[in-house]
Amino acid sequence: MNSYLSLKLVMRSWKRNKLFVAISLVSLVVGIACTTLLMAFVIHEYNVENNNPNKNRILRLVQTLPFAQQAVEGTFIYGGTVPQIVSQFPEIESYLRTQTFKNVRVKIEGQEFQSWSLVAADSTLTAFFPFHNIVGDVQDALLKPGDIAVSELFAKKCFGTTDCIGKNVDILLSEIGIRRIVAVFSQPEQSMMQTDILLPLEATESSDCMLLLKEGTDIKKFRQRFGETELPTLLGNGHLRTQTLQESYFDATVKDSNQVIKHQQSTLLGVGLLSALLILFIGCFNFINLNFSRLLRQVHMLHIESIMGATRSQMRQQLFLDTFLMVLVAFLLSLLLMNDLLPAFNHMVSAKLTMEYLFSWQVFPLILLFIIILSVIPASYMSHRLHSISETNYRHFFTGRKKRFIVALLVTIQFIISIGLMSTFMIIRSQMYLIKQEEKHYENIINVYTDANAQPTLKTRIDEVKNIEGVEAVITSNTGIYPMSLGIPGKDDSGDNLLMLELYEDCPEFLTMHHIELQDSLQIFHLMSRTPQPALINETFVDLLVPEGENPIGQPISKYVHEREELTKGTIIGIVKDFKKYSMTDQVAPLRILLYDTPQDNFSTLVIKVKAGYKDKVINCLRESYEKKNPGIPLKYDDMYQKFMSYNQDITHFSHILFMYACVSIFLTLFGLFGITHYAVSQRKREISIRKIHGASARQILWLINYPFLSYVGIAFVVAVPVIYLFMTYWLQQFAYHATPNAFHFLLPLLFTIGITCFTICLNGYRVAVTSFHPRRNSQ
Template sequence: MLKTFVTLIFRNWWRNKTFACIAILSLTVGIAFTNMLVAFVTHEYNIEYSNPNKERIIWTMQDLPSKPGEKVAYMQSGIPDQLKEKYPEVEDYLQLNSLPVKYIEVGHQSFDPIEIINVNPSFPLFFPFELLYGSWNTFDNPRSIALSEKQAGRLFGKQNAIGKEILLGVEDFDGKVTKQVYVVNAVVKDRSQSAVNFDGLIYDPESLWGGATLLLMTQKADLKRFEAKVNEDKIQTLAGGKYFFITLDNALSTTYNQQILSFWHCRKDNLLMVGLISAILVLFIAVFNYLNMSLSRVIQQQKTLQTQKLMGATQREIRIQLFGDLFFMVIIAFLLSLLLMNDFLPIFNKMVSSGFSSSYFYSKEFFPYTVSIALFLAITASLFISLKLGRVNTDYSKTYLVKQKNRWVGVLVSVQFVIAIVLLIAMFTANSQLQLLERGGDRYRNVVELNGDKNRLIALKSAITSVSGVTGVSTSDVSLLNSWIMHADMKKEDGAEFQSAILQLSGDTGLIRVLKIE
C-alpha cells in the first residue's frame, strides 16, 4: 500500500513538473532564510550558554563622570582586590583591557593589527576555552602570549606556533609606538558563542591599569544587596559615583550596556527582535504561497481522485495520499534548504555582522528546533489540505470545491499582501537609517591623519600639498581621529576639587588640553 501511495505521489509530481519545481523552490527559499534568521537569533541569545559559571559571573559598571546619568564598564586596578578581600561572596575577579597594537611582524613579514587583550591569570576560570597546545602558565611571563587558533594559523600556517616569536608595535598614551617581542606559549581553540572575542591574550600587570571587570561570586548572588553593600562602604569610583552590578547575560545586551568594547560581544536586542519577526513573516509568505498553489492543484486532481474512488479507493486512502503528497514536498524542501543555508551563510553573516558557522545549524541548541518547525509545518499543511479537499463523493461537487478554494485563496492572498507591505516598509525604514549613518560618516571619507613630530609635519605639509589628488592640507595640535580620554581630579584657585575629562593628544608635541566639566 505504501509503495502504491509513493508511486502515485511522484507520478503526480511528474505530470505537474512546473508546479512541483515552483512549490519546492518557494518552500526551500522560505525555509532556508527563516532558519538562518532564527539561527542568528538563537545563536546570539545563547552566548556563553555552555559556560558552567555563567550564573555566578557579574559585570561591574559605575557612573561616568563626563556624562552624568550614563554608566561605564570600568574599574581601576586594585579595586577588584579590595572587593575580593572585603566581601566573602567574591571568589575571584577578571579585568580585561585592549592592547593598542599598530602592527605585527613575524620574521620579516608584516601583518595587520589583531585584537590582543591584557587579562588576569583567572581568565580560564571565567571563560572555559580549551587549549590546542601549551598551557595557561603562559600568564606567568609578561612577555608570553596565547594566540587564538585562527590567528596562529594565519601567522604561522600549519607549523606548531609554540615557542615562536612575534613582534608587536604597541602605542602608548603619548602616541609613541614601541616594539615589544612576545613568545607564543599557548594556542587557544576557537570557541563558538563566546562573550570575549580575541586574537591573543597576555598578562602584563604593569600595563593592566584597569578596564572592564567581571566578578565571580561563590554562588548566585543577590545583586541588589551586594550593590548596596559596596556603595555603602564607599568603595572608590572615578568621581564619587556608584557601582552597579548586572548579570553576564544582561552585560551582553545593548539595553543594559551601550559601551563599545572591541573585545566584548554585544548583543543587538532590537536587531534580534526584528530578525525574529522577519523570520516569521517570511515563513508565512512561503507557506501561504505554497497552500495557494496546492489548493489550485488539488482542484485539478478531482477527476483523478474520482477515478481512484470508482476503482475502489476509500476516503481514508485518498486523504492519506493527499497528506503524503504535501508532507513529502515540505520534507524535501527542508532538506534542500540545508544546502542553501550553507551556500548563503557567508553573505548572511556579512549582512547581520555575525560570525556563526554552518556547524551551528546541526548543533543540539538549534537543529531540534528547526526539525520540529519543519515537521509542524509539514503535518499542519498536509492535514489542512487532506481534510478540506479529501472529501470526494457525489455530494461534494467540483463547483463546491472551487468556491471553497476561492474563499481560502482570497484569505491567504490578502494575508500575503499585508505581510509583504509590512516587510517592504521595514526594508525602506532600515535603508533610510543606513543612508543617514552613511551621510554622517561622509564627512570623514578620504580624511587621513598623520601624527608625529610637529616640525617634521610642517615640513611635510608642502610636499603633501603638491601630490596629485590632495585637495587640502591643514596642521593642528589637536588629534581629531585618534585621542585618549582620561579622568582626573583637578583643583580650582579656591582649592575646590572637581572632575575633568582630559584629552591627551597623540604625537610628539606633549600638548595636553583640559576640557572643564562643571
C-alpha cells in the same frame, strides 16, 4: 495500492502540475532557508557563553560615566581599586581585570600581519572563560612577562601551522614589543570575548573588571547587597553596579572599555526573526493558495481511485505523502541554498555561523520540530479532509465564495507583510541617510599620530606626506576630530549635572578639511584676525551653557566654563553647527575650538585628506617611510570613516537584513500571485470569452482580472500603515537624532506594489484578453 504506487501517483500529479510544483518549492525553499538562518543566528546569540560552566557566577562591574551631554553606563574600572572593592565581599571567589586592543599589527620575520585582537589579563582568565589548549598551556602565558598565547587562527595564518612554540612575535604596540609564543589555543564560537593574542596584565593598566562568585552564592541577593553598599564611581556620581554576562551582552548602550567583547541588540534580533517568520508565512500561503487551485483535480482523481478499488487508508496515505514530500524536498533543497547563502549572511550580520552549527544539538532539534510541524500537520489535515469530500461539495466549498474568501485573506496578508517590510526598510533608510549626511566629515581622511621619540619632526613629515601620490591635503592638529574631553558642571553649576566639554586646538584649515559648517562665516573670519585668542563653540554649547537670549560672540570662554585658566582660555568669535561623531543614539557634546594661525608645539596629529581610491596606497607608503626611520616604533593611525561607521554598524546591519527580506517577500508574493492568476485565468476563460462576444475590450478584461488583487493591495495598505507607523515611531525613540516617518515612506511601497502586481497579473491575462473569443473552445 502499495507505497511505491502511491509515490508513483504523486510524481505523476507533480508532473501534470509543473507550475504548482515550481512555485510551491521555490516559496517553501526560500521561506525555510531564510527562517532557519535567522532562527539559528538568534539561538546562537541568546546562547552566548553556552559552553562556559561558570557563566551564571560571573558579574561585570559597571558605573555611570559622563558621555557627551548625558550620563551613560560604562565598564571602565581603574585596576588599582579592584582589590579594595573585592575585599568587602566574602562571596567573591576571584576577579578578572583586562586591557584590550583591536586592529593590532604584528611583525614576524619581517612580514607584517594586521587586524588582530589582543587581551592583557590577570592569571584568573581561564577561570572566567574556557580555552582549549592545542599546544602548550594558556596559563603559562598569563604568568610570565614576555610570553604570549595565540589563537589557532593566528598561528595558521602567520606560521602556517600550530607548531609555533618558541617563535617570536613583534607586537607593534607601544611598550609591548617582541614576545615569545608558549601556547596555542582555541575558543568556543559562542564566547563573548574572542581574542587572538593573550599576555599577562600589569594591574594598574586594566580598564574593566569581572567578578566570579563562589559556588552556591545566591546571585540575586549578592547583587542586591552590592548595590546597597553604594561603592562610589569614578567621578563620585552614583555608585558601582553589576551585570550578568547575558545582561551585558544585550546591553548595546553600555560604553564598554573592553574592545573585544561583543554586544547585541535584542530588539534587532526580535525584528529579524519576525521578518524571517513572515517570509515563511508568505511561502506557506503560496503553497496553500496554489493547493486550492489543484484540489479539484485531486478530488476527481481520488474518486476514480475509489471506483478502482483503493481503500480510504490508501488514499490517505497518498495524500499525506503528497504534502509531506513537498515540504521534505523543499527542506532538503533549502539546505543547499543555506550552504550557498551562509557566507553572505555571516558578513551581513557579523556572525560566524557554520553548517556544523546548524546541525548541532542547539539548532537541529528545533529545525526538525519546525519541519515536522510544517509537513505533518498540513499533510494529516489534507489526507483526512480530501478523501471524504465529493466533487460537488468541493465545487461548493472551494470554488465558490469560501474559496475566494480564503484566497483573498491569504493574498491580503502577503501584501500586508510585503508593504510592511518595505515601509520599515524605507524608514530605516531615512535613518541611514542621517548617518550618510555625517560621512562628509570623515570620508577619505586619515589621522596619523606622532610618537614623541619619532623622527623626523612633524614639520618635515608634512612635506614628505604632501609628496605621496594620492594625498590631496595635509594639516596638523592637536588631537584630530576625536578630542579629549573635560567634565564640567552645567548652567546651574551643580556637580550632579555634569557635561563633557570637548576641547579642540586647530588651525582654520581643520574646519575646511572636515567640512565643519559655520553659522556666520563672514563674521568669524572678520573677527579672527582681530582677536588675540579666537575660539569657536557649537550649537550645543549655546543651548547648554549660555543663558537663554544671551549672545556669546565676543565673550570669553571662562564666562561659561569655570575651570582652570589654561582650559578656558579664548574669546568666542563664532558658532559652528553641530556634527555627530558617535552613534545616533548619543547626544552631541558641547565643544570649544581654539584657532591658531600656525601649528603649535602640542600638535601631534597629522590629518591627511586622500583622493578617492588611494587610501590603502597612502597608508602603505606612510607605514614604510615611518617604520624605516623609526625601527621598532609602529605607525599609529586611524581611518576616520571606518571609526565613525563603527559606532553605527548595528543600524547598518539591520538595514541590510531588512532590505534583503523585503526583496524576498515581494518576490515570493508576486511569484505566488503569478501562479494564482494563472489558474484563475484558466478557470475563467469561458467567462472572458462570453464578455468578449458581448463587446468587452481587452482593457476591460484586464481590469476585471486586476481589480480583485488591487483591492487586496488597498486593504493591505490600510492595515499595514498604522501598525508600521506605531512600531517604527517607538523604535526610533532610542535615537537622539532620528528620522520622522512620513507619507513618502508608505506611498512608495504602495505604488511599487501596485505596479509590479499589475505587471505580474497582465503577464497571465493579456494573452487571454486578446485571443479568447469562442466560449466552447475555451471551456475545454
